Amino acid sequence: MTEPAAPGATAAAPAGTPLLEARELTKHFVVHHKGRNRRTEARRARRVPSDHHAGEEQPAEPGLPPAPPEDQRERPVVHAVEQVSVSLPAGGITAVVGESGSGKSTLARLLARLIVPTSGQILLDGHAVPASSRGRRGYARDVQLVLQDPFSSLNPIHDVYYHLSRPLLVHHMARRGPELDQAIASLLQRVALTPPDQFMHKYPHELSGGQRQRVAIARALAVRPRVLLADEPVSMLDVSIRLGVLNLLAGLRADDKLSILYITHDIASARYLADSIMVMYAGQVVENGPAATVTDEPAHPYTTLLLSAAPDPDRAAPPALAGRGAPPSLVTPPSGCRFHPRCPHAMAVCAHRTPPAFEVTAGHQSACWLHTGGLSAAESHPLAGRADGLVPSPSAPAPGKEP
Ligand SMILES: Nc1ncnc2c1ncn2[C@@H]1O[C@H](COP(=O)(O)OP(=O)(O)O)[C@@H](O)[C@H]1O
Numbered sequence: 410m411t412e413p414a415a416p417g418a419t420a421a422a423p424a425g426t427p428l429l430e431a432r433e434l435t436k437h438f439v440v441h442h443k444g445r446n447r448r449t450e451a452r453r454a455r456r457v458p459s460d461h462h463a464g465e466e467q468p469a470e471p472g473l474p475p476a477p478p479e480d481q482r483e484r485p486v487v488h489a490v491e492q493v494s495v496s497l498p499a500g501g502i503t504a505v506v507g508e509s510g511s512g513k514s515t516l517a518r519l520l521a522r523l524i525v526p527t528s529g530q531i532l533l534d535g536h537a538v539p540a541s542s543r544g545r546r547g548y549a550r551d552v553q554l555v556l557q558d559p560f561s562s563l564n565p566i567h568d569v570y571y572h573l574s575r576p577l578l579v580h581h582m583a584r585r586g587p588e589l590d591q592a593i594a595s596l597l598q599r600v601a602l603t604p605p606d607q608f609m610h611k612y613p614h615e616l617s618g619g620q621r622q623r624v625a626i627a628r629a630l631a632v633r634p635r636v637l638l639a640d641e642p643v644s645m646l647d648v649s650i651r652l653g654v655l656n657l658l659a660g661l662r663a664d665d666k667l668s669i670l671y672i673t674h675d676i677a678s679a680r681y682l683a684d685s686i687m688v689m690y691a692g693q694v695v696e697n698g699p700a701a702t703v704t705d706e707p708a709h710p711y712t713t714l715l716l717s718a719a720p721d722p723d724r725a726a727p728p729a730l731a732g733r734g735a736p737p738s739l740v741t742p743p744s745g746c747r748f749h750p751r752c753p754h755a756m757a758v759c760a761h762r763t764p765p766a767f768e769v770t771a772g773h774q775s776a777c778w779l780h781t782g783g784l785s786a787a788e789s790h791p792l793a794g795r796a797d798g799l800v801p802s803p804s805a806p807a808p809g810k811e812p
């Protein structure tokens with residue numbers, strides 16, 4: 410149907426230069442063997458005798474499992490994020506959607522530069538982040554991360570005033586005294602915790618979950634960031650107050666031209682809030698495009714699965730793909746298309762060739778072999794062992810349009 414785009418092509422974005430851009434980010438975490446956590450590794454390392462020569466067996470410390478021979482020490486890795494590119498425009502909201510374990514938080518931590526990528530690039534205003542401490546501090550100010558859990562992200566022994574004053578003072582945004590009081594009041598007003606005097610001296614346990622998350626957002630806003638990475642900011646809140654926090658994020662984008670990366674497992678809220686949606690599965694981007702297009706005309710079977718699992722009061726029939734297995738191990742991810750063990754459309758090609766991102770319509774991409782016309786009869790043959798009996802073909806309708 411269409412030409413493949415480069416693997417890991419950027420998420421569709423509204424007009425404007427990307428403020429923050431990630432190019433082909435990959436993160437692999439080394440797996441530590443059972444019983445050999447980092448502490449035992451450190452103890453073992455401390456016991457290496459000074460006259461030890463490489464390649465020699467190490468004596469086992471009592472109580473520790475013996476070190477494996479040198480040639481067996483290549484560690485398996487968790488392929489948490491692989492070749493993910495994303496482009497965040499100023500004043501835009503991009504949603505990252507996927508099941509638990511699909512790599513969303515790892516992507517957020519990479520973008521916040523809390524962890525070092527295995528490979529790939531991060532650009533702010535089109536430039537790599539300077540290695541100088543001043544450059545890194547500037548980036549940390551510009552790109553703020555709001556975490557999922559408002560219950561653990563605030564220190565219970567400090568009040569709201571303390572939490573908000575820290576970033577203001579550390580980044581020289583205000584001086585102690587009336588200026589600091591005013592800055593804190595204004596932050597509380599921006600997150601609709603009003604009147605500010607009622608909240609300033611409260612402790613986290615005196616606030617509801619929604620109020621805590623608002624304080625966490627206010628704390629992120631204190632340093633006047635340009636990008637907010639919001640990692641499941643409403644998933645731990647009561648359903649009744651989620652909408653208020655989502656509307657707060659929407660207001661920040663509109664009023665302050667903040668660029669927001671909204672991470673969620675709930676594709677319905679992504680549709681509500683975001684301009685564009687990037688769907689991740691097993692560490693990879695499988696679909697991206699304008700939010701309305703991705704949700705109304707999903708082009709990847711996994712997106713259809715997510716949509717079928719989203720609550721829909723109007724739907725009488727049971728979800729078409731619900732209950733189709735669980736995400737794979739990321740230590741030994743499936744070959745080819747990582748979704749193939751769960752996919753009702755899986756073809757022979759899917760088990761051994763990774764699909765590139767195909768441009769389905771302008772700005773809408775799907776990494777799925779259903780969107781190419783170039784498969785041979787053998788390649789497009791239904792995958793042996795497929796349980797559903799659906800007959801896939803390169804001209805099959807878009808996955809979201811199945812009955
Ligand atoms: N520090 C870590 N060490 C090892 N594995 C990790 C680490 N952090 C995350 N992972 C693994 O990376 C994968 C992706 O995790 P995560 O990014 O938290 O997914 P999500 O946020 O989508 O639930 C998971 O398999 C998780 O177990």
Ligand code: SF4
Pocket residue numbers: 709710711746747748749750752753754755756759764776777778779
């Ligand atoms: S049809 Fe093949 S490439 Fe497309 S999602 Fe299913 S398994 Fe993956």
Ligand SMILES: [Mg+2]
Pocket residue numbers: 513514515641
């Ligand atoms: Mg997460």
